[in-house]
Amino acid sequence: MSRFFDLTQLPDARGHFGPYGGRFVSETLSFALEELESIYAELKNDPAFQAEFDRDLTHYVGRPSPLYHAERWSREIGGAQIWLKREDLNHTGAHKVNNTIGQALLAKKAGKPRVIAETGAGQHGVATATVAARLGLECEVYMGAEDVERQKLNVYRMRLLGAKVVPVESGSRTLKDAMNEALRDWVTNVDNTFYIIGTVAGPHPYPMIVRDFSAVVGREARRQSLEQIGRLPDALVACVGGGSNAMGLFYPFVQDDDVRMVGVEAGGEGVASGRHAAPLTANAPRGVLHGNRTYLMSDEGGQIADTHSVSAGLDYPGVGPEHALWKDVGRVDYVAADDHDVLAAFRELTCVEGIMPALETAHALAHAKKMAAEMRPDQHIIVNLSGRGDKDIHTVAKIDGIEF
């Protein structure tokens, strides 16, 4: 593989991952991003800060999460062995909490009494509301009005945790609009507010910070693979919306050239239909949104395109800039799983392994199944089981024609 970039040394000083990333924000926010960058630069190598982070991950989140061999499912598929990195077993039920714990500690160090977040499926919002409750921070979560409707359970969870959930009625009423509104809040309240971004997107230094806090997943998986499989896996599979759980799993393996990595985007009604949320798979043009340059779904006039996915958490027209570079240099393959296959995978894992995955996670499972079927039984795939599916029962029931 030809490499022009040392993938372990990114981003550059200005937050660029090759041609992607950067800091495309209104001037009012520049100082807050500079401040965050300098706080993080200091704390990143501070043993006391890292110890506090690790302690919280162990005793509050419940890490390490298990690497579970899905033996029965693997046998039924009849190909490679599938291992599940059980992020669904974390406190709050998804990988998102790893990052929010870290950013909440940064907020505390920055002396900000208020945190805000955007959320799609609600997992990041719940994780933010949770750490805010624990640290006594005021918390406001922006959520697209359509997502408020399809993720009612998480909305109520956030409210129980003391957060204010603000439904966003503008635009497509989904994740991107929630992020617009969070940015509007931040630009207004930047003096007392820390913006906890939930994915590896946004302006520099967020993609780097979220990656670093999420990478605990891959570090553990790498160690567990050596212990439990006796070697590194043949492949890693994770779903990609903004791309934080995939980044978290993949990043510590980025130099392991023999480990294939596959990111699975939301195919919606099929990439060919145009009704999807798969900018990498569809080769969307380069664009700028929410502070960074990346693959971005837009029309010919540069207006952001509407996206479609059964899962609120992947319903986003862009993708983290580091993924964009990884696609270009060929380190990671990006594919899509459509809604139909995703729902089948959701049901299959639930029935065969007794593990109900989030619909986002089911994208990774749908593709892992296809891959496994074409591999040998002595080969191994690790799938990031990024979140649990309780929050999606309402959505699946609706598809089944059941009303509670």
Next chain:
Amino acid sequence: MNSSDTNRIDRRFAALKSQGRTALIPYITAGDPGPSHTVGFMHACVEAGADLIELGVPFSDPMADGPVIQKACERALVHGTRLTHVLEMVAEFRQQDTETPVVLMGYLNPVERMGYDNFARQAKQCGVDGFLAVDMPPEEIDENAALFAEHGLQSIFLLAPTTSEARARTICHHGQGYLYYVSLKGVTGAATLDADAVGEQLAKLRELTTLPLCVGFGIRDGESAAAVGRVADGVIVGSALVGRIAERAETPETIPEALKAILGEMREALDRSA
């Protein structure tokens, strides 16, 4: 880095300075409430005393704008107004008005999609003088600054109350035409501003640059325009105009008079306090 004296923006500010007047800069969103009205609104602004026009390029995700300009973008996009149409509007405006500077203002992605070289070339051909993207700080403009300069398109940048002195130096170094001082933390259309505080900030900036300093955010009538006009080289009024357009969206023929009324009041207040 100021470009040649043939640029309309530089010429206009030089003339205003020699007359001791403050620039009145209206912002309207192109294509709001429909694409056929925009050029007429621009001429109405000039008749009412506008010195420069900021023409908004509608964007689907205007994340630095408040509800008033968000809705203006939505009204414009419903009618399919895209960057190419906005450029055509400027070309049409230029058939009658060859002197009033026009700055396109908006977000980066429509330009990113069109291509910087293509955009700069077409913009200049159509008579656009400057470009201001809210999400394009000078650090990110890189080689595109040279492209714009090659076509004589000036890059206008924002300064905010939160801008550090080091950043202000960078911005002043890269800025052309004028600097847009955002008077408030917040989105467009937010609360009223404190003219004294703005004055103190501008005084500091004048030590770093000779570029004209124009102030936007929070200017809504003659009184607030005059207060800011005492300390700034120009006042920028956006949401107050766009709000009036919204009120009359169903009767667009009444909008030019409404724009003239509010801009006329501001013009008079600015000239009186000069």
